[in-house]
Amino acid sequence: MYPTTVDGRYFVVKGKLWRCSNPSLSADVRQELVNELMDARREIKTAKAAGDDERLKSARAKAQRLKVKLGERGPVWWDDGSPDFNQCQVKNTPYFEWHESLVTT
Known part of the structure; x- marks a missing residue:
């Protein structure tokens, strides 16, 4: 199982964010x-x-x-105006600290 961001928008595979399906x-x-x-x-x-x-x-x-x-592609399914980080390296996103906390625990 891949870790999923706290907001449920992405899961991480090999340091890369992938957008989750619309909940x-x-x-x-x-x-x-x-x-x-x-x-x-x-x-x-x-x-x-x-x-x-x-x-x-x-x-x-x-x-x-x-x-x-x-x-998983196209327009984002959330409506709070947050940018889309789909297919970005997690280290280059606001999710970096969250991801690092997973590695060190």
Whole structure:
């Protein structure tokens, strides 16, 4: 399990922040979108293996659309005006001290 920021906006993998799914999505809707995203990722893998550039482009676009629906990409799902640090190194964000406290405990 990856550590999640106290505000629930990000989880950290190898020192990088990744935006969490929108918590206002119902469990059923979220799971359906995750299932579709996994299908799209399998399509990407298959297209790469086949060298099918058009299929790869289509599968990547589908994965991106699903990530936006999940809230992991695109407009942020919070409304307090805080900036988005998705895919930033945690050391370059306001979450640095929080992350450091995890490492030292």
